[in-house]
Amino acid sequence: MALKITTGKFVQIPNVAFGFGTDYKLNDDELKVYAYLQWMKSVGTMSIRTHATIIVEDLGWTTSKSSRDNARVATALEGLKDKGYINLSFKSDARKDALAIEINEDMKNAEAESKVDWKERPFKFSGYTEIKMNEYNLAVEGDYHLTVMAYHNWRSNANFEYAIADKEWAEVLELKTVKQARAIIDDCTFLTKISGEHYVDDKGQLRQETNQYVKTTHVKSSVGEVHAEAKSMSFLEKERQKVTDLLVQLDDETFYQIFDKKTRFEFKGFKAWKETTCDHVKKAGQKKVDSILKNEKGKFVVDRLENEYQQHLSHQAQVEAHTKRLEASMDESDFENEIMWQERMERAREARKAKEKASDISQWLDDVI
Secondary structure (H helix, E strand, O other), X not given: OOOOOOOOOEEEEEHHHHOOOOOOOOOHHHHHHHHHHHHHOOOOOOEEEEEHHHXXXXXXXXXXXXXXXXXXXXXXXXXXXXXXXXXXXXXXXXXXXXXXXXXXXXXXXXXXXXXXXXXXXXXXXXXXXXXXHHHHHHHOOOOOHHHHHHHHHHHOOOOOOOOOOHHHHHHHOOXXXXXXXXXXXXXXXXXXXXXXXXXEOOOOOEEXXXXXXXXXXXXXXXXXXXXXXXXXXXXXXXXXXXXXXXXXXXXXXXXXXXXXXXXXXXXXXXXXXXHXXXXXXXXXXXXXXXXXXXXXXXXXXXXXHHHXXXXXXXXXXXXXXXXXXXXXXXXXXXXXXXXXXXXXXXXXXXXXXXXXXXXXXXXXXXXXX
16 A cells, blocks of 8 residues: 655646657656655755665555565656656665655756647647645555546646547557546546537537546545534535536535635636536625625736636637538538647637736735635
């Protein structure tokens, strides 16, 4: 069993670690060791002194053959070193000797691009993604689970308009088939799949929207905790039970943005509130907006969120109108790849957002939720 982390708030994974097909891509073992090393580093220093056997035990990698276990750690460390994530030194054999490790913080500034034949624009990777302590503890033991947790955290960012496609999961997890990727995702107990709705297009063909995945990280640690919770539920937990919109109920980030007074109301929660059919969510979101407007700076925050939402709707309407025009005027062989067109539209949106960001004063509005 892997060591459960009880101190610290989060670790930071450079997003280039997801860059499939690039020299920066981390496999599952390398990502686990990299995250573990961040937990283990001393406060205020990047230097770590440890041994392969300690890492084996803490990651729950112990088998009946210790030499193989140590070799697994050594291979992951050498991979992290070769890809620039750490500086690693030892006397002669990483499997047996004491290890001195320094984490290279510059990797958070690295950039990478991945190209696939089913997407016109390359995937771009830059910056970093945080994994919280409870998220790490949930995901560290399962095969590929920590990679799934980290990538889902990054792609759940409101800057991404489209859900993660099955092909994308297969690339990130470095699996040969979509079927294998789906099996891994289904095995992640912290993710709940919301199946995309089926619809009939203008040609009468049955299609399905991309599946979405929402994350739940609260896991009861004991039977006693279950009984205690049954006797005394918090206000937010009672509120969650009243929610019928699964995308709000099961996604902690969205739920807290709408229902928790201490959580900042951002685009993800605002969009969910605007589009939900759940009356309880509608009322809670309106209450949050009314609370923000009581602050003298609140009108700017609400107007900014509304403007971003209207831009989102405008973009969606353009996509639908473009598709209908093509279907009405062209043969199927002449159709422009819809994904490619959407990407061009997204580039225009990104340029517009960059221009607006230059005049955005919300970074100075920390007192407005």
